[in-house]
Amino acid sequence: MRTIPRAMARVLAALAACTSSVAAVRGAAPAGGRAILVERSLAGAEAAAARAAAAAAGSIRGRVEVRRTIVLSERRPNPADLGGGRRLEAPDHGRSVVYLESGPRPAFDQREPARAVMDQRNETFVPHVLAIMAGTTVDFPNSDRIYHNVFSLSKPGPFDLGRYAAGRSKSVRFDRPGIIRVFCDIHSHMSAFILVFGHPYFTMTDGDGRYRLDNVPSGAYTIVAWNEGTTSEPAPVTVASGGTTEMDLLIR
Amino acid sequence: MVADWLGPHGGPIMLAGGRVTLGGDISSSVAPEDTGFFNYTDYDHSTLRTLRLALSASVKAGAHLALLTEIRSENGDPPEPYALYLRFRPWVDRRIDIQAGRVPPTFGAFARRTYPSENPLIGYPLAYQYLTSLRPDALPASVDELLAMRGRGWLSSFSLGNLAPEHGVPVANVFRWDTGVQVHAENDRVAATVSATTGTLSDPGGLAPRGAPQLAGRAAFHPLPGLVLGASASRGSFVSTSALAAVPGGRPAGDFAQTAWGGDVEYSAGYYLVRAETVISRWRLPIAQPSPASLPLAAAAAAVEGRYRLRPGLYAAGRIDRLAFSEVNGSALRESWDAPVTRWEAGVGYSIDRNLLVKVEYQHNVRDGGRVRRLSLTAAQLVFWF
Numbered sequence: 001m002r003t004i005p006r007a008m009a010r011v012l013a014a015l016a017a018c019t020s021s022v023a024a025v026r027g028a029a030p031a032g033g034r035a036i037l038v039e040r041s042l043a044g045a046e047a048a049a050a051r052a053a054a055a056a057a058g059s060i061r062g063r064v065e066v067r068r069t070i071v072l073s074e075r076r077p078n079p080a081d082l083g084g085g086r087r088l089e090a091p092d093h094g095r096s097v098v099y100l101e102s103g104p105r106p107a108f109d110q111r112e113p114a115r116a117v118m119d120q121r122n123e124t125f126v127p128h129v130l131a132i133m134a135g136t137t138v139d140f141p142n143s144d145r146i147y148h149n150v151f152s153l154s155k156p157g158p159f160d161l162g163r164y165a166a167g168r169s170k171s172v173r174f175d176r177p178g179i180i181r182v183f184c185d186i187h188s189h190m191s192a193f194i195l196v197f198g199h200p201y202f203t204m205t206d207g208d209g210r211y212r213l214d215n216v217p218s219g220a221y222t223i224v225a226w227n228e229g230t231t232s233e234p235a236p237v238t239v240a241s242g243g244t245t246e247m248d249l250l251i252r
Numbered sequence: 253m254v255a256d257w258l259g260p261h262g263g264p265i266m267l268a269g270g271r272v273t274l275g276g277d278i279s280s281s282v283a284p285e286d287t288g289f290f291n292y293t294d295y296d297h298s299t300l301r302t303l304r305l306a307l308s309a310s311v312k313a314g315a316h317l318a319l320l321t322e323i324r325s326e327n328g329d330p331p332e333p334y335a336l337y338l339r340f341r342p343w344v345d346r347r348i349d350i351q352a353g354r355v356p357p358t359f360g361a362f363a364r365r366t367y368p369s370e371n372p373l374i375g376y377p378l379a380y381q382y383l384t385s386l387r388p389d390a391l392p393a394s395v396d397e398l399l400a401m402r403g404r405g406w407l408s409s410f411s412l413g414n415l416a417p418e419h420g421v422p423v424a425n426v427f428r429w430d431t432g433v434q435v436h437a438e439n440d441r442v443a444a445t446v447s448a449t450t451g452t453l454s455d456p457g458g459l460a461p462r463g464a465p466q467l468a469g470r471a472a473f474h475p476l477p478g479l480v481l482g483a484s485a486s487r488g489s490f491v492s493t494s495a496l497a498a499v500p501g502g503r504p505a506g507d508f509a510q511t512a513w514g515g516d517v518e519y520s521a522g523y524y525l526v527r528a529e530t531v532i533s534r535w536r537l538p539i540a541q542p543s544p545a546s547l548p549l550a551a552a553a554a555a556v557e558g559r560y561r562l563r564p565g566l567y568a569a570g571r572i573d574r575l576a577f578s579e580v581n582g583s584a585l586r587e588s589w590d591a592p593v594t595r596w597e598a599g600v601g602y603s604i605d606r607n608l609l610v611k612v613e614y615q616h617n618v619r620d621g622g623r624v625r626r627l628s629l630t631a632a633q634l635v636f637w638f
Contacts, residue, residue, distance in 0.1 A: 076263065076275040082434070083351060083436040146477060147520065160523070160563070162522040162561065163478060165477035
């Protein structure tokens with residue numbers, strides 16, 4: 001009996017799984033026709049290519065150390081206030097975004113619509129930093145009992161959602177990569193960042209600054225960490241197929 | 253971008269581990285000469301032709317105590333402490349504050365949003381800026397003398413008290429804050445403030461000794477998100493003891509008080525914001541001739557303003573404003589004791605950056621008296637804040 005190579009077996013298995021799932025999704029279409037077979041074949045080929053790419057991918061992990069003083073957000077000292085202000089919840093300024101400065105070419109074509117949420121709670125944007133891929137729609141629900149007015153004047157995606165009350169939400173789709181600085185027109189101490197990437201090779205650090213970037217196609221890249229508007233020195237990194245590369249980054 | 257200079261959040265500047273917070277407002281307004289003195293706040297300063305530098309600071313000393321101050325300079329004048337007070341919060345978890353020193357105005361709504369970054373237009377509402385002919389340190393000997401100063405609040409003079417020509421007072425003066433004690437409490441629906449200060453609404457923080465302190469109060473209700481209903485009242489001795497000393501048959505300063513009532517409403521939703529505010533004030537003055545029955549003098553002001561956001565960073569705004577005065581009996585005729593004024597303003601504002609705003613407006617003034625009775629002005633203002 002001829003032995004099928006293990007990688008090929010995985011691709012075939014993936015293909016089978018993919019075609020059956022495609023068939024399930026498209027079950028409403030007339031079955032048995034030639035068009036369906038072609039569709040199945042194409043979908044299977046795409047999936048196979050993706051699986052093959054994944055098989056040739058590796059990971060990058062490490063820790064981001066932020067040495068500079070993190071600037072806290074605080075109310076403007078407004079002596080005209082009569083007082084009575086609420087205590088503010090401190091946003092999480094410690095988390096950083098780690099990303100590849102450039103990604104493999106096909107990655108830029110993957111623009112599947114996605115959704116993300118940036119909440120407004122206790123006069124704070126939660127999360128304080130959101131990293132998304134271009135084409136993502138971000139919902140901005142108002143979970144406070146007061147009005148908010150989310151806006152941005154950032155060039156990649158200026159918007160103004162107007163004032164809206166608790167329980168309501170408005171959305172913005174971000175199609176252009178860049179850094180979006182988000183503010184509230186009513187509460188000047190409210191601010192947040194949305195980092196929009198043209199490829200999917202980015203991640204957020206955890207509370208200890210640790211990160212892990214998976215499914216990076218093997219190759220040589222430049223990796224960068226970002227925190228509150230400051231970036232690390234770009235670092236060259238090589239990802240080997242199936243391997244994990246260690247890379248610590250420093251933000252001064 | 254300007255905001256980059258201020259760090260990722262566009263200000264304020266924080267020092268000493270967050271215990272000291274610094275903010276600032278720098279604004280420059282340009283306009284043609286206001287020959288009718290419609291926008292003047294004293295003989296030298298016009299709201300449409302001002303370079304203002306303001307630095308505000310909050311210094312926290314624990315969870316209960318903070319010092320707040322604002323140092324301000326206008327048109328190159330030496331910096332002065334516009335605000336300087338201690339804020340004490342007895343219970344950290346309750347929104348109750350006690351403030352002492354040169355405290356923010358209790359009365360009204362506009363009084364606490366005079367910063368150029370918060371005023372959608374360049375001009376101020378008439379109630380808070382327009383100079384009437386009344387002065388706390390000088391008194392007219394007769395109603396005729398008072399009527400002679402109609403429309404001349406920018407430089408009025410009377411025959412009793414301080415004889416030097418000086419500017420009069422607005423209905424409510426927001427260019428100087430008062431000194432005293434203030435208590436403020438609020439929850440999500442109601443906010444209440446009471447204060448006892450040395451000056452009056454028209455003449456806060458005045459150095460001239462006078463009678464009883466001013467008592468003021470304000471209550472604001474938030475029945476719905478975006479809706480604020482406010483009511484204010486104040487009463488305090490207006491006439492200085494030195495001016496009263498010049499009046500025959502002297503009476504105590506406490507008899508000659510300014511009493512004011514105010515109402516305000518604000519509603520906002522989506523891209524628009526509408527505000528309306530009215531102030532009614534009465535001054536009792538020791539004017540004997542010819543008819544004390546025409547006293548006290550009264551003034552009523554009403555303003556309606558709106559703002560609409562056209563697109564990110566760009567808005568259009570407008571305000572209609574009227575200030576009227578009660579009538580008194582002169583020896584020859586009966587007319588209002590000062591010249592009524594109507595003003596309308598319309599303008600646009602554009603945020604070049606979050607902290608950098610440019611405004612342009614057109615303003616038209618009509619006055620029923622004075623040397624200049626109609627005046628249109630175009631003004632521009634650049635505002636930088638952090």
